[in-house]
Amino acid sequence: MEISMEFSPHRVAAMVRRYWYLLRSSWPRILDLIYWPMVQMLMWGFLQTYIQQNAGFFVQAGGVFIGSVLLWDILFRGQLGFSISFLEEMYARNLGNIMMSPLRPAEFILSLIIMSLIRLAIGMIPVTLLAIWFFGFNLWGLGLALGAFFANLMLTSWAIGILVAGLLLRNGLGAETLAWTFMFLLLPLCCVYYPVSVLPVWLQWIAWALPPTYVFEGMRELLIHHTFRADLMLQALALNAVLFSAGCVAFGLLLGSARRHGTLLQTGE
Template sequence: MRRSEVAVIPAPDFSFRRVGAMVLRYWYLLRGSWPRLLELAYWPTMQMILWGYINQFMATSSGWVAQGAGVLVSAVLLWDVLFRGQLGVSISFLEEMWSRNLGHLFVSPLRPTEWITALMTMSLLRTLMGVLPAVLLAIPFFGYSVFGLGLPLLGFFLNLIVLGWALGLVIIALILRYGMGAEGLAWIVVFMLAPVSAVYYPVSVLPGWLQLVAWSLPSTHVFEGMRGVLYDGAMRWDHLAWAVGLNIVYMALAVGVFLYGFHRARVRGALLQTGE
C-alpha cells in the first residue's frame, strides 16, 4: 500500500476528555498564581467599596457637589494622571518582558538607575499624551477647564505622577519575583488606593480607622487640596507639603525595593526567564 493510501482514523469531533484536560491545565495555572486569584475577587470588591462610599456621600451632600463646578471632572482627570503614571512605568517594563528582550538590555552597559529614569520619562510622555486630549475635550463638552485650577494644578500633577512612578517600580519588583503570572498587578494595584484616596468624596466620609490610612497617602492630600481650591478658592499648602514629604519617602522605598528585586532576579537568572 502506498503511503498516500494509508488509512487515517479521524479523531472524534468533540472530546469531553480533552476539554477536561485543558480546564485542568488552566485550573493549575490559576491555583498556582496568587495574583490571578486576587484579581478574580478584586474588581467586584473594589467597585462595591468605591461606589458604596460615593453613594453614601451623594445621599447626604449632593448640594455640596453642585456648589463646586467641575469637581468630579477634575477628580477624574487627576486620578487618571496617577493611573497612567503608574501604568506608563509598568507597561514599558512589560513590553520588554513580552518581547523577551530584558536579558539583552543588561548585556549592554545599561545601569538599573538609567533604566528607571527612562521608564519614568516614558511614563510622563504616555501620561501627557493620554490625559491632554481628555482635558481639552472637557472644555467644549462640559464647559469646564481643569486649567482653571491655576498654578496648584502643576503641584497636583507632579505629586500624582511621582506616586504613580513609585507604585510602578514596586510592581516591576513583584513581577521579577513572581514572574509573568503577576502582570495583572499592573492594572489592579493602583485602584486599591481609589477608595482611600478620597478622589470623589472628602476624607470625612470614611470610617475613622480608614481615615488614618487615607492621610498616609500623597494622593489623598492632592484631592483634598483640589477641593480646597475649587470650593474655597485657596491653595492648602499644608496638603501640598504633606504630599511632597510622603512622596519623597515612598519614592525612596520604591527605588530600594526595585533595586533589591532587580539584584535578586539577576542572581537567580530571572532576567532571562519570562515564564509564569
C-alpha cells in the first residue's frame, strides 16, 4: 500500500470546520459535553466532603476523589470526543464521501484529535470552575503537573480512539458499543480511585502496563505527599508512545482490511 507523505493542514482545517458546524448547530450536543462531567464531579465531590468529615486519612488526602474524577473524565471524554466525531460520519452516511476524497488517514485522525480537544475544553473547563466554587478544589492549581497528567491522559485517549475508529471501519456500527465502553475496561485496572497496591500482585503487572495508572498514582503522590513524580510521567510517556503507535498501525491494518472486505461501503449494523 502506497503511503502518501503529502500532509495538508488545509484539509485538516476543513474537517475541523465540518465538526464545528455540526457542534454549534446543536445545543443538545453541547449540553451533553458538560452534563455528565458535572454530574460526576458533584456526586464524587459531595461523597468526598462526607468522608472528610468522618475519616482522618481523607482529611489529609483532600481533593483525591474529586481530582480522580476530573482526571478520569479527561481520559474518558478525550476518547469519547474523538470517537463521537468519527461516529457522526457513520450516522450521517458521509464516510463514503470522506474516504473517496483526497483526505489522508493521518489528516482525518488529526482533525479528530483537534475535535476531541475542543469538545473536552467545552465540557471540562466549566466543570473545573464549578469544582472550585462547590468544593474549593482547584485542578488548575496543580500547575505544570496538570500539564503532564493531561498530556499523558490525552495520548492514551487518542490511542484508544484511533483503535476504536479502525474497528468501526472494519465492523461498521455493530462495533459502536466499543466507542462507549472500551475505556471502562481500564477504569478498574488503571486504579483511578485507589492505589495500585490494593490490587493482587499479578494484576499490578497489568496495571503498570497502562499509562493512565502512572498518572493517577502521580496525582495521589502530589495531593497526599505534595511530591511531583516526574519519573512516573516519563514512564507513562514511553508507554503512550508505544500505545499510540500501536493504535495507528492497527488503524492502518483495519482500514486495509475494510477495503478488502467491502465494509467501507456497508457501515451499517
